[in-house]
Amino acid sequence: MAVQPSPRQLAVLKILLFLICLLPLARLSWGAWQDSLGANPIEFIQRSLGTWTLNFLLITLLVSPARKLSGWHWLLRLRRMLGLYAFCYALLHLASYLWLDQFFDWQAIAKDILKRPFITVGMSAFILLLPLAATSSNAMVRRLGGRRWQQLHRSVYAISLLGVVHYWWLVKRDITLPVLYAALLAVLLGIRALWREQERRRQTNF
Amino acid sequence: MLIRRPSDILPSEITPRELFLRRRDFLKTAAGAALLTAFPAIAAEKLAGARNSLFSTTETPTPYKDVTTYNNFYEFGTDKSDPVEKAQRLNTRPWSIAVEGLVKHPRTFAIEDLIKLAPLEERIYRMRCVEGWSMVIPWLGLPLATLLKQVEPQGAAKYVEFISAADPQSMPGVKSRVLDWPYVEGLRVDEAMQPLTLLALGLYGEVLPKQNGAPVRLVVPWKYGFKSAKSIVKIRLVEKEPNTAWMKANAHEYGFYSNVNPAVDHPRWSQATERRIGEFQKRKTLPFNGYAAQVAQLYAGLDLQKFF
Numbered sequence: 336m337a338v339q340p341s342p343r344q345l346a347v348l349k350i351l352l353f354l355i356c357l358l359p360l361a362r363l364s365w366g367a368w369q370d371s372l373g374a375n376p377i378e379f380i381q382r383s384l385g386t387w388t389l390n391f392l393l394i395t396l397l398v399s400p401a402r403k404l405s406g407w408h409w410l411l412r413l414r415r416m417l418g419l420y421a422f423c424y425a426l427l428h429l430a431s432y433l434w435l436d437q438f439f440d441w442q443a444i445a446k447d448i449l450k451r452p453f454i455t456v457g458m459s460a461f462i463l464l465l466p467l468a469a470t471s472s473n474a475m476v477r478r479l480g481g482r483r484w485q486q487l488h489r490s491v492y493a494i495s496l497l498g499v500v501h502y503w504w505l506v507k508r509d510i511t512l513p514v515l516y517a518a519l520l521a522v523l524l525g526i527r528a529l530w531r532e533q534e535r536r537r538q539t540n541f
Numbered sequence: 542m543l544i545r546r547p548s549d550i551l552p553s554e555i556t557p558r559e560l561f562l563r564r565r566d567f568l569k570t571a572a573g574a575a576l577l578t579a580f581p582a583i584a585a586e587k588l589a590g591a592r593n594s595l596f597s598t599t600e601t602p603t604p605y606k607d608v609t610t611y612n613n614f615y616e617f618g619t620d621k622s623d624p625v626e627k628a629q630r631l632n633t634r635p636w637s638i639a640v641e642g643l644v645k646h647p648r649t650f651a652i653e654d655l656i657k658l659a660p661l662e663e664r665i666y667r668m669r670c671v672e673g674w675s676m677v678i679p680w681l682g683l684p685l686a687t688l689l690k691q692v693e694p695q696g697a698a699k700y701v702e703f704i705s706a707a708d709p710q711s712m713p714g715v716k717s718r719v720l721d722w723p724y725v726e727g728l729r730v731d732e733a734m735q736p737l738t739l740l741a742l743g744l745y746g747e748v749l750p751k752q753n754g755a756p757v758r759l760v761v762p763w764k765y766g767f768k769s770a771k772s773i774v775k776i777r778l779v780e781k782e783p784n785t786a787w788m789k790a791n792a793h794e795y796g797f798y799s800n801v802n803p804a805v806d807h808p809r810w811s812q813a814t815e816r817r818i819g820e821f822q823k824r825k826t827l828p829f830n831g832y833a834a835q836v837a838q839l840y841a842g843l844d845l846q847k848f849f
């Protein structure tokens with residue numbers, strides 16, 4: 336079924352999506368305000384922001400396979416917003432760490448980043464996200480040229496992988512959720528590899 | 542050996558107000574322990590004990606709600622909210638602890654006998670979790686030494702092993718393989734005999750809530766929380782160092798001693814600081830969780846970096 340929203344509908348859709356993506360943050364702010372985040376609200380906020388960073392990364396990675404499978408090419412028009420939300424949540428996650436968790440104790444923070452492997456990995460993922468966020472505008476796409484832009488933005492695969500490793504390494508014992516995220520990521524990356532391989536075969540056959 | 546003093550701090554100075562009022566109600570109904578043993582089913586709520594100020598901190602106790610809703614008790618699941626949600630089906634009566642191994646008089650203590658073994662004491666201890674958070678909890682219980690003296694450890698006994706309940710029917714977490722069940726913990730005999738080491742039967746003037754390790758658990762306040770085994774069914778005196786559940790899970794990260802030590806980092810959590818539940822800024826973690834004066838001499842000559 337070919338669904339093709341009109342430009343107006345697409346604009347409405349974008350606004351709706353924009354608001355929906357704010358819901359996790361709204362829930363956290365409300366919970367913090369109401370003091371309903373449990374005995375350890377700081378931990379709750381920090382973890383929830385981390386979870387949503389990873390969720391948005393995976394949702395962003397879902398766009399292109401979903402488009403290919405459904406034929407809804409307009410889905411691509413939503414991808415930038417999702418990616419930028421991943422970055423926003425990562426920024427808030429980092430801020431919650433620097434402010435709520437460590438209270439700007441720079442010495443402890445530096446030690447953490449160097450000594451605790453899961454923080455090292457999380458920090459690497461964040462740093463790799465910076466150039467992607469910085470080159471997200473149409474003007475930057477034009478300046479870089481589509482091909483180079485695309486090459487640069489492929490690093491999102493590595494970033495997601497680092498995100499999953501970060502999660503895996505930080506849990507104490509119960510790795511159920513990290514394993515689930517790893518499986519989802521494997522599907523999202525696997526399907527790309529598969530398609531690329533098919534594409535390559537098709538081209539060599541001709 | 543134990544110096545018991547009547548409580549010289551008014552409970553109202555320390556206990557949150559609503560609890561203090563509840564305690565007053567309870568005192569009006571009187572004779573708590575007697576009532577409890579006479580009508581265990583009815584009186585399973587309250588438990589009385591005079592505060593032992595000598596062993597109690599004057600820091601503000603963590604609110605009851607936080608103490609009883611934010612728990613690590615993997616037998617019920619790995620989320621902090623799992624124990625309070627899933628532990629209520631645990632049947633804690635009847636219950637008994639078998640004390641065996643290298644002892645002169647092996648014996649099984651019914652929970653009712655334990656309560657009568659010595660006058661219960663209230664002790665307000667700091668509790669430091671290996672994950673970097675801490676609480677202050679008013680426990681009720683008796684020194685573990687009191688129990689051990691009843692069975693008389695033999696000379697060959699060097700360690701005490703604690704074995705927790707592992708009932709897949711009432712403990713859903715036991716069906717998962719996050720840890721090797723049953724949960725096993727251990728102390729050296731001298732650590733176990735240390736007057737601070739408590740066998741807790743209650744907290745905040747009540748019988749232990751199930752999510753906190755009912756009906757009887759260990760409390761070793763100078764060690765990370767996981768050393769304080771919950772819902773204990775067996776205590777064995779042994780010659781060799783027990784292989785504890787967390788050592789089996791990851792000996793590299795969890796040592797046998799697991800004394801609170803800000804100088805020895807865990808790979809996942811810096812141990813230099815901690816977040817006291819209810820506070821915003823972190824505090825510095827103290828060696829032996831602030832109990833160095835009482836326990837540091839137990840480890841004289843031991844390399845605490847190596848025996849972490």
Ligand code: HEM
Nearest residue numbers: 382385386388389425429432454457458460461498502505
């Ligand atoms: C793309 C980047 C990142 C992703 C995808 C990410 C993801 C996550 C996830 C999924 C969690 C676990 C949430 C839970 O337990 O429910 C988490 C926790 C955490 N992250 Fe990140 N993270 C990222 C970057 C960072 C950075 C840059 C830092 C700090 C420098 C950091 C520090 C932490 C800390 C301290 C925790 C909590 C650990 C705990 O509570 O024990 N993360 N993160």
